[in-house]
Amino acid sequence: MKIQTKKERFKEPLRLESGRILEEYELIYETYGELNEDKSNVIVVCHPLSLSHHAAGRYADEAKAGWWNNLIGDGKAVDTTKYFVICSNTLGSSYGSTNPLSIDPSTKKEYRLKFPVLAISDVVKAQMKLYDRLGIKKAKAIIGGSMGGMQALCYSIEFPDFAEQVFALATTAYTRPWAISFNKIGMEAIRHDPIFKNGNYSKDDIQALGLPGLAIGRMAGLICYLSPNLFNRKFGRDYASTDGLYELFGRFEIEKYLEYNAYNFPKVFDPLSYLYTCKMMNIFDSGRNEDTLENSFAKVKSKLHLISFSDDMTFFPEEMEEIKDIMIKIGKGEQVTYKMVESQSGHDSFLVEVEKFEDYIINLLEGKK
Amino acid sequence: MKIQTKKERFKEPLRLESGRILEEYELIYETYGELNEDKSNVIVVCHPLSLSHHAAGRYADEAKAGWWNNLIGDGKAVDTTKYFVICSNTLGSSYGSTNPLSIDPSTKKEYRLKFPVLAISDVVKAQMKLYDRLGIKKAKAIIGGSMGGMQALCYSIEFPDFAEQVFALATTAYTRPWAISFNKIGMEAIRHDPIFKNGNYSKDDIQALGLPGLAIGRMAGLICYLSPNLFNRKFGRDYASTDGLYELFGRFEIEKYLEYNAYNFPKVFDPLSYLYTCKMMNIFDSGRNEDTLENSFAKVKSKLHLISFSDDMTFFPEEMEEIKDIMIKIGKGEQVTYKMVESQSGHDSFLVEVEKFEDYIINLLEGKK
Structure with a gap:
């Protein structure tokens, strides 16, 4: 599989959903496979909150392959011998696209908290500029889970002529207060962390000291991305063999797991990117521009394929069934499919239980239902 | 209804589950109604994590009545014209019983982080000393929800001759990793809060500055004590009218609710009490002393009444059904009843949807099934 990582700079201002303007921006993206001559074999992949444009393949120095490597590759469900796959790092994220630590051209300093709040629609609009620059007018499909699924839904509504098929996994038409609450923990913990310094933190400090506030936010995320049953199965009540049961800070294995994953997170993800990306997810609402969800989904021309997971917390x-019901209600039942996967890994099932829905995706990509 | 608040001091050492010893201790408790002549009308009420011995009635200066005032009172399900109700503040809690800010007699200083880790069994054992001092040998019933339900279960196993009936609501036989994870957020946030000063905080600082770490822990608690449906119904996607949708720290109403409740919490609850009480809940395991749950529940002589709530997160x-199944498996099916209440308020249903189970409790207290 041919992998390329590239960056494009856009000098044309991007008018944001908020009314603010991003004067210029960069998008870093990865591609897998080869674009065919008539540019008709494109599949767009959209990443979730904490992941990047590195969706598949493995670089020489990497311990782990890209995050959807089980789905994307030669001979896999998203077959890179047939398709040319593009995954862009979302605006605001901390893996190389324009984000709060980028230089604000009007001040020549990092934006920090002056960075504008972005919406999912802004991320998608910027990515459309990228495809345009690459001469890509149409996509065979768009596929995304969680925040990637929000992008997929947004493409289907805002750019209805772009993709033949849209696959949205483990996502929602609008973020509900339950998910907002988990993000709230992180947002508050970051704001109150003295190392954060109201956004004026030193990046070296974070590499050296970590950022407990972001780690705590990550813990909240890990809880709602997994599930009670998974925790029971994986950790049960196992206790750290090094710790005393009656030590106040002695730990169950689940606590060690949360600590390990959470305290590593600030080394790879920036706290301002985390704040802006949480905010972007919180304000996501497919019905905003058209007043109602019905009006929004009435614009959809693609086939819309919805995949939910039984134990997604x-x-x-x-939330995904609601989208299916709306499509049926507005007379677009022929355009929508819905599958609930019996999963055991919570929200993250879309990443780790690919074997349960890959055939479904293959059949749909091949035009079977 | 006659209400009395009293404190008892115990000079006899309490040998703890951990092997450590609490040299002396105090318990603050409240009683409602009148103890009859043969002391046969006692009902013990056990409180959950963040609440106190003030379970019912309203003092002259109080805006809100005690936390189970809808269940306990003259003519109510726990009828104080018939029963003499006792509710003790648990050891370790911050409402007046011995806790980490009490004076360690061996050093004449506050315990702080030298306070021993307590188990639910220690709390219950201490309360048994209180009943003994009051000349109470038997209880008509014990009733508790959440951490109070853990105490109720513990009484039924460790002191099987004490109560005729035990009511355990919204609780578990052993704390699973899902609940431990939510507590973990608070424990980590408190530890990393610079105002906490590794347990050596100034109480005045907390009154003046709050303690964001404890507030963030409380947020995690509030999320798992409520439910997605309740959040949808109560807050939906309403946005604070004072805040901008595209302001990074602009807030949905759910966020304002979490902030309001969480940031007030450190004014009424001590962070060390929070840490010790979370730890006590985390290590709760009905099967510990007898190796298996079956062996533990084999000791139960009371009628055991289990009430769960459909949307308890x-x-x-x-988790409560498992207890019923164990009782049946070990041949004690006649001693157990189980009711799942169709609730809409999550875990907190045991506090706020009393009308859905009060008749059930009344009938059982009167010996009907």
Whole structure:
């Protein structure tokens, strides 16, 4: 599989949903496979909150392959011998696209908290500029889970002529207060962390000291991305063999797991990017521009394929069923499919239980239902 | 209804589950109604994590009555014209019983982080000393929800001759990793809060500055004590009218609710008490002393009445069903009743949806099934 990582700089201002303007911006993106001559074999992949444009393949120095490597590759469900796959790092994220630590051209300093709040629609609009520059007018499909699923839904509504098929996994038409609450923990913990210094933190400090506030936010995320049953199965009540049961800070294995993953997170993800990306997810609402969800989904021309996961504790299956019901209600039942996967890994099932829905995706990509 | 608040001091050492010893201790408690002549009308009420011995009635200067005032009172389900009700503040809690800010007799200083880790069994054992001092040998019933339900279960196993009936609501036989994870957020946030000063905080600082770490822990608690449906119904996607949608720190109403409740919490609850009480809940395991749950529940002589709530996100109904199944498996099916209440308020349903189970309790207290 041919992998390329590239960056494009856009000098044309991007008018944001908020009314503010991003004077210029960069998008870093990765591609897998080869673009065919008539540019008709494109599949767009959209990443979730904490992940990057590195969706598949493995670089020489990498311990782990890209985050959807089980789905994307030669001979896999998203077959890179057939398709040319593009995954862009979202605006605001901390993996190389323009974000709060980028230089504000009007001040020549990092934006920090002066960075504008972005919406999912802004991320998608910027990515459309990228495809345009690459001469890509149409996509065979768009696929995304969680925040990537929000992008997929947004493409289907805002750019209805772009993709033939849109796959939205483990996502929602609008973020509900349950998911907002988990993000709130992180947002508050970051704001109150003295190392954060109201956004004026030193990046070296964070590499040296970590950022407990962001780690605590990550813990809240890990809880709602997994599930009670998974925790029971994986950790049960196992206790750290090094710790005393009656030590106040002695730890169950689940606590060690949360600590390990959470305290590493600030080394790879920036706290301002975390704040802006949480905010972007919180304000996501497919119905905003058209007043109602019905009006928004009435614009959809693609086939819309919805996949939910039975034990998703972030975006519950009912939230995806609601989209299916709306499509049926507005007379677009022929354009929508819905599958609930019986999962055991919570929200993250879309990343780790690919074997349960890959055939479904293959059949749909091949035009079977 | 006659209400009395009293404190008892115990000079006899309490040998703790951990092997450590609490040299002396105090318990503050409240009683409602009148103890009858043969002391046969006692009902013990056990409080959850963040509440106190003030379970019912309203003092002259109080805006709100005690936390289970809808259940306990003259003519109510726990009828104080018939019963003499006792509710003790648990050891370790911050409402007046011995806790980490009490004076350690061996050093004449506050314990702080030298306070021993307590188990639910220690709390219950100390309360038994209180009943003994009051000349109470038997209880008509014990009733508790959440951490109070853990105490109720512990009484039924450790002191099987004490109560005729035990009511455990919204609780579990052993704390699972899901609930431990929510507590973990608070424990980590408190530890990393610079105002906490590794347990050597100034109480005046906390009154003046709050303690964001404890507030963030409280937020995590509030999320798992409520439920996604309740959040949808109560807050939906309403946005604070004072805040901008595209302001990074602009807030949805759910966020304002969490902030309001969380940031007030450190004014009424001590962070060390919070840490010790979370730890006590985390290590709760009905099977510990007897190796298996079956052996533990084999000791039960009381009628055991289990009430779960359909949308409880802290202790899921399956956890209480498991206790019922164990009782049946060990041949004690006649001693157990189980009711799942169709609730809409999450874990906190045991506090706020009393009308859905009060008749059930009344009938059982009167010996009907």
